[in-house]
Amino acid sequence: MGKRDAQLVTEALFTLVDAREAIENGHSDAALDALEEAQEVLISVKHTPGVSVAAASERLGVSEPTIRSWVRRGALEAVAEARPMQIEPQSLHRVSRALAELRERGRDRDWLQAVVDHLHDREARGSEALREGLAQLGRGRLEPA
Amino acid sequence: MPHEILRTAQVATVLGGMSAREKRSYEAAVDALRGEGCGAGGYRLAAADGDDYPLCCRHLAYAWRMFTAYPRKKQVVIVALDKHERDHNPAADLAEVLPGLATAGRKRSAKPPCCEDAADPPAMNEELSELLSALS
Numbered sequence: 001m002g003k004r005d006a007q008l009v010t011e012a013l014f015t016l017v018d019a020r021e022a023i024e025n026g027h028s029d030a031a032l033d034a035l036e037e038a039q040e041v042l043i044s045v046k047h048t049p050g051v052s053v054a055a056a057s058e059r060l061g062v063s064e065p066t067i068r069s070w071v072r073r074g075a076l077e078a079v080a081e082a083r084p085m086q087i088e089p090q091s092l093h094r095v096s097r098a099l100a101e102l103r104e105r106g107r108d109r110d111w112l113q114a115v116v117d118h119l120h121d122r123e124a125r126g127s128e129a130l131r132e133g134l135a136q137l138g139r140g141r142l143e144p145a
Numbered sequence: 146m147p148h149e150i151l152r153t154a155q156v157a158t159v160l161g162g163m164s165a166r167e168k169r170s171y172e173a174a175v176d177a178l179r180g181e182g183c184g185a186g187g188y189r190l191a192a193a194d195g196d197d198y199p200l201c202c203r204h205l206a207y208a209w210r211m212f213t214a215y216p217r218k219k220q221v222v223i224v225a226l227d228k229h230e231r232d233h234n235p236a237a238d239l240a241e242v243l244p245g246l247a248t249a250g251r252k253r254s255a256k257p258p259c260c261e262d263a264a265d266p267p268a269m270n271e272e273l274s275e276l277l278s279a280l281s
Contacts, residue, residue, distance in 0.1 A: 121191040124202055124227075129155060130212050133225030136153035137214060143157065145150040145175050145223055 005045045012041040050079035050086025059092065060099055070095070148182045150175055152223040159226040163209075170206035171226070178213065178221045183266040186213045186221075186259030199267040200224065201259035213259070215266030 001009070019034035056076070057064045067087065070076040077091035124130065136142070160171060177185035187203030190212075203211045208229040214222045260266050 127227045129225040129227035133153045133155040142151040145152040
């Protein structure tokens with residue numbers, strides 16, 4: 001990090017301290033203003049566009065292979081052409097919030113089981129074998145079992 | 146009167162590659178379907194909107210699954226046999242539907258039986274009929 005960027009980070013840090021004091025004193029508007037200012041300052045710092053797989057793994061509390069799996073499945077977005085892989089921050093934030101909800105609601109075992117059932121059924125409906133069988137059923141190609 | 150059990154070519158092909166243990170599991174399921182109809186069909190699949198889908202799924206040996214349809218009274222069609230090979234990682238599965246996480250799974254709290262009454266098997270619905278038209 002260059003000298004200018006280091007100064008910007010320090011500036012943002014002080015602004016965050018201001019925001020914290022404003023919250024402690026019940027001045028929410030002032031806190032929001034300070035947070036926005038800190039955000040603008042930090043955005044101006046030169047940085048990589050995404051988050052490393054390792055950092056995303058730590059943030060979400062799942063393994064790095066799981067992070068890569070979620071990227072392949074489209075739940076997380078990778079920064080285009082970034083090598084090594086980087087995770088797009090907005091998608092990381094979205095997944096982080098959803099996982100927090102999942103972990104909270106996952107204490108309700110019936111709900112969690114219902115979600116798992118729903119996914120398994122969805123996978124079953126999309127199975128290649130079932131599509132092939134349905135096509136044959138549609139053509140009336142049946143024989144005694 | 147026993148139910149008529151039909152199967153697709155997909156089923157016959159898959160059966161050819163099954164082990165003796167797997168085949169026995171399949172044959173036991175066919176016998177049960179012959180006697181009980183949809184009562185031996187396992188559970189109803191859920192449709193995309195969470196409602197019931199007009200196909201049933203029965204688990205066989207070694208993660209094999211048997212999918213059945215009930216186009217006519219006293220007739221069962223074994224539509225397909227498929228093996229559930231995917232790595233069962235609930236967290237990874239759940240991540241698939243993160244955008245809809247709040248609503249997924251709310252409509253059913255358990256897998257419903259294929260049918261409540263063998264005389265009233267799952268009817269082919271519009272969604273499946275359209276799918277069949279598109280595929281055939």
